[in-house]
Amino acid sequence: MAPVQAGYAPTLETFLKSLKGQPLESSIERLVYLLKRRQIKGAEQCATATARILLQVVAKSRWNDVDQLLVNVQQHGATLTRAAPRELVISNIVRRVLGLIRDEAIEDRNAAGDEYGVDSVSDMGALATPPEQPTSRPGPTPIKPGLATHQSFISKSMFNLLSAVHPADSTGTGTPVTGASTPVMQATSSATALRSEVIDGIEEIVDELSQADDQIAGFAEVQIHPGDYILAYQPSPTVEKFLVRAASKRHFTLLIASGPPQRGAPEATYAPLKKKLNAAGVKTIHIMAGSFAAYMPRVSKVVMGASAVLANGAIVTDGGSAVVARAAHEFSKPVIVLSGVYKLCPENSSEVEDPVELGDSSGYVSFADGPLVNGVEVENTVSELVPPELIDMYITNLGPHTRDHLDDILADHYKVEDIDFPLQ
Amino acid sequence: MATDDISGSQNAAPKPTTQPLPLRPASTFDIVQTYNTLLTSDPEISMPVAAIEALIALLGATPATTAMETVSVIKTHASLLLSAVPNPIPLKAGTDLFQQYLLRSLKGQTSRGAAPALGFDETREHLLANSRLFADRAKAAREQIAQRGAKYVRDGSVVLAAGGSRTVKTLLLRAADAHAARWGCARFKVVYVMDGSRDCVPAVAALREKGVAVAEIAEAAMAYSLAAARVDMAFVGTEVVVQNGGLLSRMGTFQLATLCKGLGVPFYVAAETHKIVRVFPLSQADLPRCGVKQEVLDFKTGEDVEEQRPEKNPLSVAGEVVKDPLSLEGEKGRGAAAPVDYTPPELVSSIITEQGVKMPAAVYDLLLDIYT
Numbered sequence: 001m002a003p004v005q006a007g008y009a010p011t012l013e014t015f016l017k018s019l020k021g022q023p024l025e026s027s028i029e030r031l032v033y034l035l036k037r038r039q040i041k042g043a044e045q046c047a048t049a050t051a052r053i054l055l056q057v058v059a060k061s062r063w064n065d066v067d068q069l070l071v072n073v074q075q076h077g078a079t080l081t082r083a084a085p086r087e088l089v090i091s092n093i094v095r096r097v098l099g100l101i102r103d104e105a106i107e108d109r110n111a112a113g114d115e116y117g118v119d120s121v122s123d124m125g126a127l128a129t130p131p132e133q134p135t136s137r138p139g140p141t142p143i144k145p146g147l148a149t150h151q152s153f154i155s156k157s158m159f160n161l162l163s164a165v166h167p168a169d170s171t172g173t174g175t176p177v178t179g180a181s182t183p184v185m186q187a188t189s190s191a192t193a194l195r196s197e198v199i200d201g202i203e204e205i206v207d208e209l210s211q212a213d214d215q216i217a218g219f220a221e222v223q224i225h226p227g228d229y230i231l232a233y234q235p236s237p238t239v240e241k242f243l244v245r246a247a248s249k250r251h252f253t254l255l256i257a258s259g260p261p262q263r264g265a266p267e268a269t270y271a272p273l274k275k276k277l278n279a280a281g282v283k284t285i286h287i288m289a290g291s292f293a294a295y296m297p298r299v300s301k302v303v304m305g306a307s308a309v310l311a312n313g314a315i316v317t318d319g320g321s322a323v324v325a326r327a328a329h330e331f332s333k334p335v336i337v338l339s340g341v342y343k344l345c346p347e348n349s350s351e352v353e354d355p356v357e358l359g360d361s362s363g364y365v366s367f368a369d370g371p372l373v374n375g376v377e378v379e380n381t382v383s384e385l386v387p388p389e390l391i392d393m394y395i396t397n398l399g400p401h402t403r404d405h406l407d408d409i410l411a412d413h414y415k416v417e418d419i420d421f422p423l424q
Numbered sequence: 425m426a427t428d429d430i431s432g433s434q435n436a437a438p439k440p441t442t443q444p445l446p447l448r449p450a451s452t453f454d455i456v457q458t459y460n461t462l463l464t465s466d467p468e469i470s471m472p473v474a475a476i477e478a479l480i481a482l483l484g485a486t487p488a489t490t491a492m493e494t495v496s497v498i499k500t501h502a503s504l505l506l507s508a509v510p511n512p513i514p515l516k517a518g519t520d521l522f523q524q525y526l527l528r529s530l531k532g533q534t535s536r537g538a539a540p541a542l543g544f545d546e547t548r549e550h551l552l553a554n555s556r557l558f559a560d561r562a563k564a565a566r567e568q569i570a571q572r573g574a575k576y577v578r579d580g581s582v583v584l585a586a587g588g589s590r591t592v593k594t595l596l597l598r599a600a601d602a603h604a605a606r607w608g609c610a611r612f613k614v615v616y617v618m619d620g621s622r623d624c625v626p627a628v629a630a631l632r633e634k635g636v637a638v639a640e641i642a643e644a645a646m647a648y649s650l651a652a653a654r655v656d657m658a659f660v661g662t663e664v665v666v667q668n669g670g671l672l673s674r675m676g677t678f679q680l681a682t683l684c685k686g687l688g689v690p691f692y693v694a695a696e697t698h699k700i701v702r703v704f705p706l707s708q709a710d711l712p713r714c715g716v717k718q719e720v721l722d723f724k725t726g727e728d729v730e731e732q733r734p735e736k737n738p739l740s741v742a743g744e745v746v747k748d749p750l751s752l753e754g755e756k757g758r759g760a761a762a763p764v765d766y767t768p769p770e771l772v773s774s775i776i777t778e779q780g781v782k783m784p785a786a787v788y789d790l791l792l793d794i795y796t
Contacts, residue, residue, distance in 0.1 A: 158794050160779070161561055161698045162476070162525045162551070311781065312774055348774060348781055350576040350657060350690065404785035416780065 010034060012045045016052055024060040028053060028076055035084040043089045043307045044237075047209050047342050050080055050093040055202040058097075064191055066105040069198075073097055074421065081422045086357055086383070088308040088316065088345045091422045092414075093205065096342070099415040100201040101194075108190050205342075208397070212340030213241045215397035220246035223336060223395065228252040228300040231292060231333075233324045234259065236305030238338050240273050242395075243303070247280035254284045255299065257292040259320045290320075293327045302328040304386075306339040311410060313388030313403035314349040315339070319359075319381030325390040334392040341396045346410050346419045355385040453485045455501045456508040459515075466559070468590065471663065472518030472698050473562045475505065479522045480555040483548060491530055491544040498523060510717045511764055513672055514663045517701035524794055526551075565696040565778035566591050567598075573659065573694055573776045574599035577612050581656040584615040584649065584689070587674050588623025589661020591694040593630065595776075596659070600634040610636040615649050617641055619676055621762070643676055647683050657690045665695050667704045667791060669769035669784025674762055675720070678708070681771035690773040697777050702791055705766045718763045 015034055019027050031053055034040045040049050057076050063069040077094030084090060157163075216238060224230060224246040232239050232254060243254060254277060256270055274284045287295055302324060306315040315321075315337055328335050349355065359382035365373055394401045401409065459478040463469060469477070482501050488494045502519040506512035529547035569591055577583055577599035585592050600610040614631055618624045618640050631638050641649045649655065658680060662673040671677055671693060684691040703714050711718070769784035776782075782790075 158521060158697045158700060158790055159525055159528075161473075161521065161558055161565070161696075312783065346780075348576070350578075350692075353578070404783055407783050407786040408789070419780065 010039055012040050012049060015040065015049060019052060019056060024056055027056060028079065032079060032083040035080065035087070041084075041087070043087065043340075043343050044209065046084060046087040047089045047093050048206065050077075050090045051097070051202055051206045051209060053080070054094065054097045055199060055206075058101075058195060058198050058202065066101060066194065069101055069194075070098060073101065078422060085353065088347070088352070089343055092342055092345055095346070095414045095418040095421050096205055097198075097202060098418045098421065099413070100205075101198050102415055102417070104194055104197045104201065108194060209340070209342060212342065212397040213238045216338050216340065216395055217241045217245035219395050219400060221249040223400070224250050224252055224301070226251050229255060229295075229298050231255045231257060231287075231295065231299045231302045231324070231328070233257045233292070233302070233304055233321050234318050235270065235273060235303075236318075238340075239303055239305045240270075242338055243273070243282075244276050244280070247277050247282040252282060254282060255287055255292070255295055256284060257287045257290075257324060259290070259318075290323070292324060296327050296331040296333060299328070299331070299333050302333055302335045304335065304337055306337050306343060307383060309337065309339045309344045309394060309406070310349045310352065310388075311344075311346050311406060312348045313391060313394070313406060314355075315386045315391065316352070316355050316383055317386060319357075319384050322384050322386045322390070325386045329390045335390060336393045336395060337391050338395050341398055341409060341413060344396070344406065344409060344413070346414055349385060349387070352385075355383070356381055357383040453482055453501070455479075455482055455505045458482070459505055468563055469559055470562060470696070470699070471514035472521070472701075473559055475502075475515040475518030476522045476558060476698075477555055478505065479519060480551055480558075484552050494544075494548070495523070495526060495530065498526065506715070511663075512715045513666075513701055513703055513764075514699070516703065516715070517664050517699055520702060521698055521794075528794070562696060562698060565698075566594055568778035569694050569696065569776050570594040570598040572778075572781060573692065574602050576657060576692065576776075577603075578656075579603070579607070579611045582613045582615065582653050584617065584646075584653075584655045584658040584680075585627075586617040586646075586658065586660050586676070586680050587619055588621030588627065589659075589694065590623060591661045591696070592659045593623065593627040595694055596627075596631055596636065597634060600631065600636050604634070610634060612636065613653070614638045615641055615653050615655060617643055617646060617676075617680070619643050619674065621674065643679075646680055647687070650683055650687050650689055655689050657692055658684050659692050659694060662693050662695050662699065663764065664699050664701045664703070665693070665775060665787055666766075667700075667702055667788060669772060669775065669787040670705065671695075671767040671772065672701075672703070672705065672711075672714075672716075672764055673767065675765050678765040678767045678771075681767045685771050691771060693772055693775045695775055695777060697779055697790060700787055700790055702795065708766050711764070711766060716764060720763050 015027075015031065018030065022030075031040070031049055034049075035046070040046060054073060054077065057072055058069065061069075061072045061076075063072055073094065077091065077097075081091050081094070220242045224243075228250070230243070230246075230252055232243065235243065235256060246252065256273075258270075270284075270286070274286075277284050285295075304315075304317060304321050304324070306317045308316040310316070317337075325335050345352075358379050361378040361380035364380060365376075365378045367373055388403055391403070394403070394406065396409070398409065455478055458481050459474055462474045462477050462481075463471070466474075479498055479502065482498065483494070486494060486497045488497050502523060505519065506515055509515060526544075526547065530544050573592075573595040577596070583596065583599075585596060596614060599612065603610045603612065614636055616624065616628050616631075616638050618628075628638050628640060639649070639653065650658075660671075660673070660677055660680065662671045662677065664672045666672055671681075681691050683689075705711055705714050769787075772784045774781050774783060775787065779790075
C-alpha cells in the first residue's frame with residue numbers, strides 16, 4: 001500500500017536503528033518529525049515506534065520512583081499523541097505501558113511494603129482502612145495521576161458507593177487521580193529492579209505487536225469454509241496474511257474490491273497476494289470501481305482490516321469501507337474485522353475528535369480540469385468510521401469476539417486510571 | 425437546599441443505639457416515613473440512595489445485636505418499604521445493594537487482596553458513621569458521569585436531552601464549561617424535551633444562563649425535532665438500569681429510544697452504577713411481575729365512563745394528571761407514581777456510568793461481581 005520510499009527517506013527501520021546511539025530527547029524529537037511527516041504511519045508502524053521509544057524512556061530517562069516514571073511516560077506519550085492525533089494506537093500503547101508500570105509497582109510494594117498492612121484495595125468494597133483516610137488527602141500530584149500507596153487499584157464494583165475506602169478520588173478533575181503518593185523508602189533499590197521488569201514488559205508488547213498478524217491468521221481456517229466467497233476491501237497486510245493462511249487449508253474464492261480508480265495513480269493490483277493465493281489454488285477476482293454491490297449476493301463473508309477499533313465497536317479504517325460494510329449489511333452478509341488487540345481503544349466513537357480523514361483528491365480531479373478545480377471542492381476520505389451495527393465479528397490475536405465482549409478485553413488491557421490518558 | 429433537615433432527621437434516628445432498650449420492638453421505626461423524609465428534604469438525593477440511607481437509619485435504630493437478627497430486621501423493613509411505593513424498583517436497587525453489602529461483610533468476603541476483612545460489627549459501625557458520605561459519593565458519581573459525558577458533546581453538535589434528569593443537566597453544564605474553556609462560548613445546541621417533570625424548567629434556565637442555545641419542545645415534537653434539528657445524540661437519565669442493560673424509566677423513554685433507533689441517533693444513558701438493579705423485565709407487559717403498580721391502560725366503554733367519576737384514576741397519564749403539579753412529584757412522593765416504561769437494551773447505545781462508559785451487555789458483569 002505504501003509507496004516505495006525513494007532514496008534515503010527515513011523509515012521505521014532507519015529510525016529504530018538510530019535509537020541506540022542517540023540521547024532520548026533527540027530520538028523523541030526525531031520520531032515526532034517522522035510522525036508529523038507521515039514517514040511513519042499506519043497502526044503497526046506507529047505502535048512499534050511508540051513501544052520502542054517508551055522503552056528508551058524507561059531505560060534512559062531520569063527517575064527514582066514509580067510516580068516519576070509514570071509522569072515521564074505520560075509526558076513523552078502525550079508528545080507523540082499530539083504529533084499524530086489520528087493514530088489512536090499511540091495512546092493505546094502508552095496506556096499499556098503505564099498499566100504495566102502500575103502492575104509491576106504493585107507487585108513490588110506487595111512484596112516489600114507489608115508493614116503497611118493495608119496495601120491494595122480489593123474490588124470487594126475493601127473495608128480495611130479506617131474511614132477517615134479519604135478525607136485527609138493532600139494530593140501533591142494534582143494533574144498527573146500518581147500511584148497511591150494505599151489504593152493501588154481503582155476498583156470497579158457497585159459496592160464503591162458503600163465501601164470504607166474511597167473508591168476513586170471524588171469529584172475533582174474527572175480524571176481518576178489515584179491520589180496522594182507517598183514516596184516509598186526502598187525507592188533506589190527497587191528502581192533498578194522495576195526498570196528491568198518494565199523493560200521486559202515492553203519487550204513483550206513489542207513481541208505481541210509483531211506476532212499479532214500471525215496469531216490472527218491462526219483463526220483463518222475456522223472462519224473461512226470451503227467453497228466460500230470472501231470479499232476483502234483493499235486488503236491490508238493483516239488481511240492478506242489471514243487469507244494466505246486460509247488458502248493453505250481451504251478452497252475458497254477471493255473477491256478483492258478496490259476503491260474507484262484514480263487517475264494517474266497506478267492501480268493497486270495486489271499481485272503478490274494473488275500470486276500466493278493462486279499457488280495455493282485459490283481463485284481471485286478483482287472487482288473494480290465500487291461494483292462490489294453487484295457481487296454481494298454471492299459473497300459469504302466480508303473481511304476487513306482496521307486501523308483502530310473503538311470501545312463501542314466502531315472501527316476506523318480505509319476510506320470506502322463503510323459503504324462495503326453497509327452493502328454487506330443490506331444483504332445480510334457477515335462482516336469480520338481483523339485487528340490486533342493493541343488497536344482496541346477505550347474511546348467511544350463519539351469521543352474521537354474527527355475519525356474521518358480527508359486526503360489527497362488529486363487522483364479524482366487533475367489540474368488539467370482547470371474550471372472544475374476552481375469551481376468545486378473534491379474531497380477524498382482516507383480513513384473513515386464504520387458504525388458498530390454494521391460489523392458482526394472482531395477477530396483479534398486473542399480470538400474471535402462479539403461487540404459486547406470488547407468491554408472485557410478493554411478492562412483486561414488498560415487500567416482505569418489511564419483511560420483518560422491523552423487528556424491529562 | 426434544605427440539607428439541614430436531613431442531617432437533623434438522621435441524627436435523630438441513630439440516637440437510640442446509645443441507650444438500647446432491649447424491650448423496645450424494632451417495629452416502632454417507620455421505614456417508609458424515614459425514606460420519605462429523606463427524599464423530600466434533599467432534592468439532590470436519588471431514590472436508591474434514599475433507600476440506603478433509610479436502611480442505615482434503621483440499622484442505627486434497631487435494637488438487634490446479633491448479625492443474623494440485624495440482617496432479618498433489615499430484610500423485613502426493606503420489603504416493607506418496597507411494598508409501600510407504587511414503583512419499588514428504584515428502591516430495590518438501593519436496598520438490594522445494601523443488603524448484599526451487609527451479607528458480604530458477614531461472610532468475610534471483603535477480604536480480597538491484602539486487606540483483612542472487617543467484622544460484622546465493624547461494618548455496621550462503618551455504615552452508621554458514614555451515611556452522609558454515601559450520599560455525597562452518589563453526588564460525586566453524578567459529577568464524574570458529567571465529566572465523562574461532556575466529552576461527547578462536540579463542537580457544533582446538537583444534543584437532545586429528555587426528562588428532568590439531574591445527571592444529564594450536570595453533564596450538559598459541564599460540556600458548556602468545557603466549551604467555554606476551549607472556545608470562549610458553548611458551541612453546541614440543546615433540544616430539551618419538556619416532559620412535565622419539575623426539573624426541566626430549572627435545567628433549561630441553567631443551560632441558558634451558561635450561554636447554551638436551548639429549544640424547548642413538547643413530547644409530541646420529539647420525532648420532528650430529532651430530524652429537523654439534525655440531532656447528533658440524545659442523552660437521558662434513568663430511574664434504574666435493569667439486569668440486561670435495559671432501562672426502567674419515566675414514561676416516554678421507550679418512545680424516545682425507539683425514535684432514536686429509527687432515525688439513527690445514538691441514545692446515551694447517564695446512570696450511576698447504584699441504579700443497576702437485579703430485575704429482568706421481559707417486555708412492557710411484564711412490568712407488573714416486576715412489582716410496578718400502574719394503570720396506564722384503562723380500557724373503558726361508554727357505560728364505564730358514565731359510572732365513574734373522571735378524577736378517579738390517579739395513576740393514569742391522562743391529560744388532567746399531567747397538569748396537576750403535585751403528580752409530577754409523584755416520582756418521589758409515595759402517592760401516585762409517575763408511570764414508567766421499559767426500554768430494551770437493543771435501543772441503548774451506551775450507558776455512561778461513573779466507572780466508565782459501558783455497553784448494555786456489561787451491566788450484567790457488574791451485577792455478577794457482587795451477587796456471586
